[in-house]
Amino acid sequence: MANTKERFKEKADGVAAEIKDILKEHGSKKIGEVTLSQIYQGMRGITGLVTETSLLDAQEGIRFRGFSIPELQQKLPKANGGTEPLPEGLFHLMLLGELPTEEDVHDITANWQRRSHVPNHVFAAIEALPKDSHPMTQFVIAIMALQTESKFADRYAKGMAKKDYWEAVFDDSMDLIARLPRVAAYIYRRKYKDEDHIHPDGLLDWAGNFAHMLGYEDETFRELMRLYMTIHADHEGGNVSAHTTHLVGSALSDPYLCLAAGMNGLAGPLHGLANQEVIKWILEMREELGVELPSSAQIDAYVRKTLSEGRVVPGYGHAVLRKTDPRFSAQMAFGKRHLPDDPLVQTVWNIYETVPPILQSLGKIKNPWPNVDAHSGALLVHYGLVEYEFYTVLFGVSRALGVLASLCWDRALGFPLERPKSVTTELVKDWLKGE
Numbered sequence: 001m002a003n004t005k006e007r008f009k010e011k012a013d014g015v016a017a018e019i020k021d022i023l024k025e026h027g028s029k030k031i032g033e034v035t036l037s038q039i040y041q042g043m044r045g046i047t048g049l050v051t052e053t054s055l056l057d058a059q060e061g062i063r064f065r066g067f068s069i070p071e072l073q074q075k076l077p078k079a080n081g082g083t084e085p086l087p088e089g090l091f092h093l094m095l096l097g098e099l100p101t102e103e104d105v106h107d108i109t110a111n112w113q114r115r116s117h118v119p120n121h122v123f124a125a126i127e128a129l130p131k132d133s134h135p136m137t138q139f140v141i142a143i144m145a146l147q148t149e150s151k152f153a154d155r156y157a158k159g160m161a162k163k164d165y166w167e168a169v170f171d172d173s174m175d176l177i178a179r180l181p182r183v184a185a186y187i188y189r190r191k192y193k194d195e196d197h198i199h200p201d202g203l204l205d206w207a208g209n210f211a212h213m214l215g216y217e218d219e220t221f222r223e224l225m226r227l228y229m230t231i232h233a234d235h236e237g238g239n240v241s242a243h244t245t246h247l248v249g250s251a252l253s254d255p256y257l258c259l260a261a262g263m264n265g266l267a268g269p270l271h272g273l274a275n276q277e278v279i280k281w282i283l284e285m286r287e288e289l290g291v292e293l294p295s296s297a298q299i300d301a302y303v304r305k306t307l308s309e310g311r312v313v314p315g316y317g318h319a320v321l322r323k324t325d326p327r328f329s330a331q332m333a334f335g336k337r338h339l340p341d342d343p344l345v346q347t348v349w350n351i352y353e354t355v356p357p358i359l360q361s362l363g364k365i366k367n368p369w370p371n372v373d374a375h376s377g378a379l380l381v382h383y384g385l386v387e388y389e390f391y392t393v394l395f396g397v398s399r400a401l402g403v404l405a406s407l408c409w410d411r412a413l414g415f416p417l418e419r420p421k422s423v424t425t426e427l428v429k430d431w432l433k434g435e
């Protein structure tokens, strides 16, 4: 059977031909209008990008190539004896648009193992930073240090032809995904475990090996990592990390530069950093109240206090979603199955009962329901991964799967430099006067 790279090229050529036909016949058709409010308010609802890997429905949540998270949990191959999907399978699906076989997933695991070597200077770059630097800072620096390995940058400097861009981006993306768990685990063990580093285990799958290198050998924790790496991977193209990766890639920056840029966006508290903010907020609530399991009335009062201080309730709300995030529900189901008596996890569920009506009553919040970040930390704390500043790095390792699969598509479809038009408020005022 043809390998992943050849299969991808075949698929991409087919889609490129379809797009050419679509544009030839329908290129001048309008698909929307843009209002003044939209350009001042975060471009919500403006359709302005093509991202093949996943699609977000405001009511239903994310679908990866048409498959919902519960469907993926059913259909994607699992580890031996496991019940959660292997992220290798999701990557295959996002890249090729087809459900993988067991053999496909096995091939990707083996491919990533072969590509996983991290050169010493990357560890030296991490070591050059103060130990108390935020893990996301260390992660981004490490990705930048890895950029010396970019095949795209090397081949471009040697005069690579346009038709070959996709291949160099494919190789860089696969190399990067293969290397990220080692880099992330190194940062974790350096900062929190007295630099007691753990060697990779070549017999494990990508997420299982990541759990192992972090220092967690519980099989249920490995299952959690497989689920975690699957559900955080992609959320269509407009979110900050995906859009940034895509935008930077449009300048033909190599995948290392693109991913580092995307990860800087993920490190913002309104995006990926929300997962650390959630657990910090819950732990502060417990400490302030002096109880392990706050009552609904106590949670209610604490939420109102947070709002009265002009802060957001982390883990709640979404720019596109208008229902409970299915990624929250998948984690809740994991909690019900494996750790239903954990007081922190129960607190997350009690917050889920309490927060939405309060946010709804304010009248201005478009989505009072929890997003992916409202749940993840409590599960990690249960297994001993309590260092919440590290949580966004876990998110980032997973998010690389989606944004890099998309970057492969961007170059294979020959998407051009992205350069939307901007205006000044002066120009807007002049334009309104002339209306």
Ligand code: AMX
Binding pocket: 239, 269, 270, 271, 272, 273, 274, 307, 311, 312, 313, 314, 315, 316, 317, 318, 319, 320, 364, 365, 366, 367, 371, 372, 373
């Ligand atoms: N708590 C308090 N206020 C909130 C809120 C929350 N959880 N969510 C939205 N609001 C406020 C906004 O700050 C805004 O207030 P303003 O008009 O005074 O500036 C108003 O409600 C309207 O906002 P919106 O249109 O509903 O949301 P948005 O699209 O502008 O922002 C998001 C979306 C996620 C940034 C916002 O809901 C938020 O800040 N949530 C908390 C942080 C969070 O959980 N982020 C993670 C998102 C998922 C992810 O990317 N990982």
